[in-house]
Amino acid sequence: MQEATELAITFAALGDPVRRAIVDRLAAGDATVSELAAPFPISLQAVSKHIKVLEAAGIVSRRREGQTRPVRLEPELLDRTAAWLHEHARRLEARYARLDAVLDDMKENR
Amino acid sequence: MQEATELAITFAALGDPVRRAIVDRLAAGDATVSELAAPFPISLQAVSKHIKVLEAAGIVSRRREGQTRPVRLEPELLDRTAAWLHEHARRLEARYARLDAVLDDMKENR
DNA sequence: CCTGTACTCAACCATTTGGTTGAACATCAA
DNA sequence: TTGATGTTCAACCAAATGGTTGAGTACAGG
Numbered sequence: 581m582q583e584a585t586e587l588a589i590t591f592a593a594l595g596d597p598v599r600r601a602i603v604d605r606l607a608a609g610d611a612t613v614s615e616l617a618a619p620f621p622i623s624l625q626a627v628s629k630h631i632k633v634l635e636a637a638g639i640v641s642r643r644r645e646g647q648t649r650p651v652r653l654e655p656e657l658l659d660r661t662a663a664w665l666h667e668h669a670r671r672l673e674a675r676y677a678r679l680d681a682v683l684d685d686m687k688e689n690r
Numbered sequence: 691m692q693e694a695t696e697l698a699i700t701f702a703a704l705g706d707p708v709r710r711a712i713v714d715r716l717a718a719g720d721a722t723v724s725e726l727a728a729p730f731p732i733s734l735q736a737v738s739k740h741i742k743v744l745e746a747a748g749i750v751s752r753r754r755e756g757q758t759r760p761v762r763l764e765p766e767l768l769d770r771t772a773a774w775l776h777e778h779a780r781r782l783e784a785r786y787a788r789l790d791a792v793l794d795d796m797k798e799n800r
Numbered sequence: 801c802c803t804g805t806a807c808t809c810a811a812c813c814a815t816t817t818g819g820t821t822g823a824a825c826a827t828c829a830a
Numbered sequence: 831t832t833g834a835t836g837t838t839c840a841a842c843c844a845a846a847t848g849g850t851t852g853a854g855t856a857c858a859g860g
């Protein structure tokens with residue numbers, strides 16, 4: 581990473597396998613930092629850093645709850661990112677369909 | 691990056707602003723390496739490397755056409771990635787909706 | 801108040817990444 | 831064939847990333 585567009589940050593955040601796994605886990609429900617860290621062979625601090633990256637990207641939010649810091653996945657950004665991807669895919673498919681039509685036409689009238 | 695799941699690779703590939711811009715450009719139609727490199731202040735070789743990353747991720751494909759190597763955006767992977775994101779967002783929204791319903795219920799019956 | 805628990809912050813290190821330049825390869829055009 | 835054009839390959843470098851450990855902060859419970 582190095583720049584600042586929202587989508588670039590989102591993708592960069594999801595580009596790390598540990599962070600992707602964290603997001604997967606959070607899709608099932610909120611979790612504390614220790615809970616999120618448990619499955620990984622890395623230190624709690626490292627996981628804490630990953631969560632910070634996800635939070636900076638707007639993918640998760642944290643709140644304080646006693647001495648624990650539950651993390652919640654925020655759907656909104658994921659939705660917008662999905663929309664971006666979907667729009668690209670849609671446009672491409674339409675374009676390729678038109679191309680195929682032209683080619684078929686050429687074949688028929690040959 | 692460091693691992694191998696398809697999605698992690700896809701996201702990592704799209705996480706770089708230059709590569710995201712390349713994908714944006716390709717959504718409008720195929721382009722050669724030089725054409726893709728033109729808007730950027732970096733060397734042609736650097737752009738060539740970026741395209742290699744996108745190709746390895748399965749986001750684009752290259753063919754030879756004379757001395758030129760046109761790059762094409764492949765919709766399929768983008769679609770699958772969008773589906774992943776959308777599914778997460780959908781599940782979350784459903785979960786939060788249920789939560790809200792429960793909270794409303796508690797409020798009514800207080 | 802003191803101790804343990806749950807984190808975060810800071811300094812540091814190794815590896816990866818994104819860039820560079822220079823040389824090589826493939827194709828077209830003369 | 832020779833030279834120009836388009837692109838890739840290789841070696842190299844600086845900066846960013848992901849990890850570590852050690853110290854600090856915030857709250858809960860005895």
